[in-house]
Amino acid sequence: MSRKKILYVEDDNTLAFLTSDNLEQHYEVVHFANGNEAFEAFKKNAFDLCVLDIMLPGMDGFDLAAAIRELDVEIPIIFLSAKTLKEDRIKGLKLGADDYLVKPYSIEELILKIEVFLQRSQKHVAAKNSTHTIGAFVFDPENYALTKGKETIMLTERESALLKLFIEHKNTILKREVILKSLWGTDDYFMGRSMDVFISRLRKIFREDESIRIENIPRIGFKLVAPE
Known part of the structure; x- marks a missing residue:
């Protein structure tokens, strides 16, 4: 079975390396440090799930999520952010994100959430394809x-x-x-x-x-x- 493809956007090089290294044991991970570059890649490639930081150069995570939602209303989106304010979490979820993890987060929790949303997405696709x-x-x-x-x-x-x-x-x-x-x-x-x-x-x-x-x-x- 082909590995699920994840768009991971994070501009902190150390965190990006550690997270990518762990996620790549389970998924195909495509990493970008810039929101604009990530969106260009999203338009040209098929991804199964997006993991987005919020504070990004170019297009920030909120704008990136909104742009992604314009093209795909169903792909799961998980925010990873140092922003802890309730207003930021609400804004992220209102933009169509499926979850919002506050840094520092555990890799185990992130992988668990990714699995939950991938399984939910697969079930939805199966239901759509049941005609x-x-x-x-x-x-x-x-x-x-x-x-x-x-x-x-x-x-x-x-x-x-x-x-x-x-x-x-x-x-x-x-x-x-x-x-x-x-x-x-x-x-x-x-x-x-x-x-x-x-x-x-x-x-x-x-x-x-x-x-x-x-x-x-x-x-x-x-x-x-x-x-x-």
Whole structure:
């Protein structure tokens, strides 16, 4: 697995060396002592997290964080500063920083915070990437939404669960009892009739895309046929 890339901005050479040396055991660290240079690098490279001092030559840490937030509203930002005033901490957090550590800080605490924010960021990306493309449609199971172009069709929770199950088994036969037990916990007759209604509604929606169809496999189940 590739190492996470951290933008570290600190103009104190001794502190920068010690912090970089420790962080580089875990991450790829790109260090700058100047805020303007750091921002130029941010615009040209992909980083996973930013660690910023506040008192910097060129663009200070507050301005740097604001500029970074203009380009990326989600990247985690941690301030490291000798500024201990509550007003400075509040200003930093209002600018969109995720945390504010006061110098002197422990490397262990910094690494712990970095790990927390990297994991949170990864989960957020995973959630964002949880949509599924099926033909001309984009399916968002978390929000029960099926979008085609500018049109969004809202599904019921059960319809969304059914479509998600079909997509997970795309182009393979799903037995009726497997669908019923997965979604209803039972394969009795009345639940089967409800399932047929939901499948009919999905078929009606997918009529707009000839590359998608839900095939009935007699006495066995169904198959969602769609482009890979």
